[in-house]
Amino acid sequence: MDQPLAFQAPDGGKAQRVYLLLRDEILNGAHADGGALPGELKLAERFAVSRVTIRRALDGLVADGLVERRAGSGTIVRSPRPAPGAVTADFATLMPQVVAMGLSTTARLLAFSYTAPPPSVAQAMGLAPEARVQRAVRVRLIEGAPFxxxxxxxxxxxxxxxxxxxxxxxxxxxxxxxxxVTVERATQTISATLATPDVADALETSVGAALIALTRVVFDAQGRGVEHLTALYRPDRYRLEMTLDRVGEPDSRRWEPVVGARAAEGGER
Structure with a gap:
């Protein structure tokens, strides 16, 4: 597959569920590259749905480039290749990579305004009730592809x-x-979410596609909140890695992140 995945989830609850299950199986290597998926009838029996639902789910996989239909051979799996220019970030050295990310990728500004912060943002940053903030929405791209x-x-x-x-x-x-501003520290959380229509459009993916969600709050040397970031990533174009060492005494050994490990280009700001 020459192009990064777009995740063309079909409409309809049953077809979308089958599509997501089969897509995850293919991405996780449960079906060999070049091998055939079970026939429509067997898939319909497995998922307890109609053959029409199976066809709609397979149409979504075809649109993603994860399978192709061949006359006489059935539905053939095409395992995805890494997206060109995909970004990798070492979790242990994420903050030092911020500037490098900004210099090696491009950004497109979608929205810019001064407004009152949402209550959750004001609380996280420790802002006064009457505070105003600059809100900016951007999409960052690598090799012209939004990630x-x-x-x-x-x-x-x-x-x-x-x-x-x-x-x-x-x-x-x-x-x-x-x-x-002299940045002193930051708190950061990583989770997952689904693409809303506006985000899906900006990231060129489908509504409901799975995204990596990162929230970071940055504080200065006086302990004041100076930035609140919510970042949503396409998982086929961005990934987080962490190097771990086994440390401690023999009776209490534990895994510990290797701070300062070599990091690929990554981070976000």
């Missing part, structure tokens, strides 16, 4: 140090430093 959807909130007093045009051309981390 992340970014929503950032920065306190108005800090954000006035750079322009809307700056956000479209310069990594936010550098803009914060240029505005006099």
């Amino acid at each position: 992340s959807h970014l929503t950032t909130y920065v306190p108005e007093a800090i954000a006035q140090g750079y322009s809307e045009a700056d956000l479209a051309t310069t990594p936010l981390f550098r803009l914060l430093e240029r505005s006099g």
Whole structure:
């Protein structure tokens, strides 16, 4: 497969469920590359659905390039190749990679405004009830292909140090430093979510496609929240890795991240 996956999930609950199950099996290697999937009748029996539902699910897999139909041979599996230019980030050294990411990829600004922060953002950043923030929504691309959807909130007093045009051309981390911010620490969580219509459109994927969700809150040397980031990633174009060492005494050994391990280009801002 020459193009990165687009995840063309079919409409309809049953067809989408079958599609997702078969897609995950193919991506996880349960079906050999070049091998044939079971016939429509067997799949219909396995999933307790009609053959029409199976055909709709298979149509979605064909659109993704995960299978192809061959006359006389059935439905043949085509295991995906890594997407060209896919981004890898070492989780243990994620923050030091922020500037490198900004310089090696491009960004497209989708929205820019000054507004009151959502309550959850204000609470996470420790902002006053009357605080105003700059909200920016961007898509980051590698080799012209979108892989992340970014929503950032920065306190108005800090954000006035750079322009809307700056956000479209310069990594936010550098803009914060240029505005006099000394970053001290950050908290970060990783989870998963499904693509909403606007995010799906920006990332060129289907509504309901699985996405990696990262939330980061950055604090300065005085403990003030200076940035709130929500980043959504296409998992076929972005991945997080972590190197672990086995450390400790023989009776209490544990896994520990290797900080400073060699990191591929990654991170996000």
